[in-house]
Amino acid sequence: MSAFSDVEQFVSSARGLTRMGDLAALLTETVEALGFDYVALVHHVHFTTPEAAAQAVQVVDYPEAWHAVVAARGYFADDPVLAACQKSAAAFVWSDLPSLLPLTARQTEILEAAGACGLAEGFTVPVNVPGEFLGSCSFGIATGGELPRRALPAAQYVGCFAFEAARRIQRLEAARGGRGGASSGPRLTQRQFDCVILAAQGKSDWHIAQLLGISSATVHQHIEMAKQRFGVASRTELVVRALFDAQITFADVLR
Amino acid sequence: MLHAVSRKDRGRFASALAQMHRDRKKVFVDRLGWRLPVFEGEFEIDQFDGDEAVYLLEIDDHGVHQGSLRLLPTTAPHLLSEVFPDLCERGVPRGPDIWEITRLCTAPDLADPRPVRQALLLGVVEFALMSGVRRYTCMTHVPYLNAVLAVGWDCAPLGLPREDAGVMVGAIAIDITPQTLDIVRDCTGRATPVLAAWENRHAA
Numbered sequence: 059m060s061a062f063s064d065v066e067q068f069v070s071s072a073r074g075l076t077r078m079g080d081l082a083a084l085l086t087e088t089v090e091a092l093g094f095d096y097v098a099l100v101h102h103v104h105f106t107t108p109e110a111a112a113q114a115v116q117v118v119d120y121p122e123a124w125h126a127v128v129a130a131r132g133y134f135a136d137d138p139v140l141a142a143c144q145k146s147a148a149a150f151v152w153s154d155l156p157s158l159l160p161l162t163a164r165q166t167e168i169l170e171a172a173g174a175c176g177l178a179e180g181f182t183v184p185v186n187v188p189g190e191f192l193g194s195c196s197f198g199i200a201t202g203g204e205l206p207r208r209a210l211p212a213a214q215y216v217g218c219f220a221f222e223a224a225r226r227i228q229r230l231e232a233a234r235g236g237r238g239g240a241s242s243g244p245r246l247t248q249r250q251f252d253c254v255i256l257a258a259q260g261k262s263d264w265h266i267a268q269l270l271g272i273s274s275a276t277v278h279q280h281i282e283m284a285k286q287r288f289g290v291a292s293r294t295e296l297v298v299r300a301l302f303d304a305q306i307t308f309a310d311v312l313r
Numbered sequence: 314m315l316h317a318v319s320r321k322d323r324g325r326f327a328s329a330l331a332q333m334h335r336d337r338k339k340v341f342v343d344r345l346g347w348r349l350p351v352f353e354g355e356f357e358i359d360q361f362d363g364d365e366a367v368y369l370l371e372i373d374d375h376g377v378h379q380g381s382l383r384l385l386p387t388t389a390p391h392l393l394s395e396v397f398p399d400l401c402e403r404g405v406p407r408g409p410d411i412w413e414i415t416r417l418c419t420a421p422d423l424a425d426p427r428p429v430r431q432a433l434l435l436g437v438v439e440f441a442l443m444s445g446v447r448r449y450t451c452m453t454h455v456p457y458l459n460a461v462l463a464v465g466w467d468c469a470p471l472g473l474p475r476e477d478a479g480v481m482v483g484a485i486a487i488d489i490t491p492q493t494l495d496i497v498r499d500c501t502g503r504a505t506p507v508l509a510a511w512e513n514r515h516a517a
Contacts, residue, residue, distance in 0.1 A: 062402045062473050069469055147456035148481065186456065187463040211473040214455055214481060219470070222462035248425075 061212035064091050068216050072223040076230055082117045085220050089197055092213055093206030096120050096177060096198030099224050101191040102140050115193060115224040124175040138165035143184035143194050149214050151205060152180045176201045181210055183217030189245065191303045195221050250284040253277055255306055258297040315436045315507045318368045329370055332378035334358055339421045348478060365389040369436045371429050380419035380429035387411045387450065393484055397452055400484035402472035406450055414451040431501040434464065438497050439508040441489040448488050455481035465496045
């Protein structure tokens with residue numbers, strides 16, 4: 059079968075799925091047909107709050123040994139693959155990471171540790187839906203295997219369509235679980251959004267109040283509510299989280 | 314208000330259309346760096362901005378361009394048929410009920426472009442239902458693909474993506490049914506018609 063037929067078949071089979079487990083099985087099968095060994099479809103979010111965990115996509119088929127190491131050493135927050143997704147909207151091959159971002163010693167350690175666990179090389183497709191958590195789909199190669207370069211365009215499409223399917227199923231499952239899955243990720247209201255952008259520009263509550271024509275107390279309340287939504291304690295963390303999750307963009311702040 | 318501007322309405326919307334071409338130059342050429350022809354140093358106009366094009370044009374109360382997109386019948390020459398036919402593995406889809414979407418743009422100085430994008434999104438669906446269009450085709454940059462898919466409408470790839478001027482591009486088809494309008498209304502949280510002609514038709 060041609061690589062495009064694999065993509066077409068994946069897209070049409072994924073369309074009717076309603077369970078994440080079925081999507082994971084279909085994805086694993088497709089990924090193998092394209093010449094990869096492992097796959098991970100994730101929203102880049104720490105599961106700090108039950109709300110975040112209920113709304114995030116996480117379908118991971120990686121070597122068991124790697125899961126254990128990531129959990130034990132807390133690698134998630136420093137993962138260079140996730141860091142590269144912040145910088146690049148374009149898909150990338152893991153062995154090209156050093157040319158995409160200056161790797162810290164810990165990031166180099168993470169790549170080496172992954173290789174030692176049998177996950178030596180891979181290809182990652184960043185997924186950005188404006189107003190939602192950043193996500194990605196990664197295709198891994200077992201240590202000793204070779205990256206199927208000719209399959210990369212097909213993998214890119216499978217990654218995009220798989221992520222959308224997972225996003226749709228996540229909402230269905232959240233709705234089934236009674237968690238009201240209509241929303242995806244903590245969303246800011248328009249007024250919270252306005253306040254966070256101005257806070258990101260370094261403006262005080264008083265100054266924001268003047269600009270928006272509302273009271274200082276109301277501004278304070280909007281900021282506090284936004285902090286609660288993201289589960290963070292400080293104004294600085296709020297701005298960073300809002301940027302990280304693409305709720306606000308650098309273009310909003312630096313205009 | 315959103316207007317579907319075909320050849321016969323060009324005169325009535327002349328100034329907004331000129332502003333659209335200026336904004337397209339600012340967005341696509343100046344900001345995104347696309348290599349497109351520019352007319353008289355300020356208007357982005359290509360060979361498909363001809364008689365066949367229908368523009369969905371969002372204008373404010375003063376008639377100023379807020380955002381727009383271009384619709385082309387696939388029975389006439391269009392971007393996929395003339396420039397990127399290789400993006401369609403099984404041939405470029407063509408027919409009287411298949412139209413192509415290109416040049417989606419919002420005015421570069423808008424404080425919040427989201428309501429305009431939402432209106433355009435609702436507008437393409439209303440236009441399709443009003444005009445018997447059952448399928449749209451469009452070329453997308455792969456990094457923007459998930460924003461298109463996230464609408465929740467029925468999308469399918471037409472071929473594998475490939476690199477063009479440093480970015481991956483691909484072609485997709487979007488199928489439109491009456492149910493699509495419900496999906497898009499749900500996605501945007503707006504339940505009322507956006508297209509001027511559509512509203513009039515229902516009022517009549």
